[in-house]
Amino acid sequence: VKVGVHSGALVAGVIGHNLPRYRLFGDTVNTASRMMSTSRVGTLQVSEAAFNRLPYGLFQWKDNGVKEVKGKGSMHTFSITGRHS
Numbered sequence: 001v002k003v004g005v006h007s008g009a010l011v012a013g014v015i016g017h018n019l020p021r022y023r024l025f026g027d028t029v030n031t032a033s034r035m036m037s038t039s040r041v042g043t044l045q046v047s048e049a050a051f052n053r054l055p056y057g058l059f060q061w062k063d064n065g066v067k068e069v070k071g072k073g074s075m076h077t078f079s080i081t082g083r084h085s
Helices: 027-037 048-053
Strands: 003-005 011-015 021-025 044-047 059-069 073-083
Touching: 003 027, 027 044, 027 059, 027 073, 044 048, 048 073
Parallel strands: 003 044
Antiparallel strands: 011 021, 044 073, 059 073
């Protein structure tokens, strides 16, 4: 399992008439997808924007440094390594 998280604006809505589906759109969704695709198996990788919004001291973090992310350029990323007790 690989998970990617980003924080930012998006648009959500129900699309379709015969078979309605709830969908999310926007750069935030694409960036979260890129966080997932560049992460290692078994990790949860977050962008710097998401990292800065999470409560301090709740998780243990590994600083992944700056990564080149397709379509985004250089991004500073972090991975959760555990939870503080």
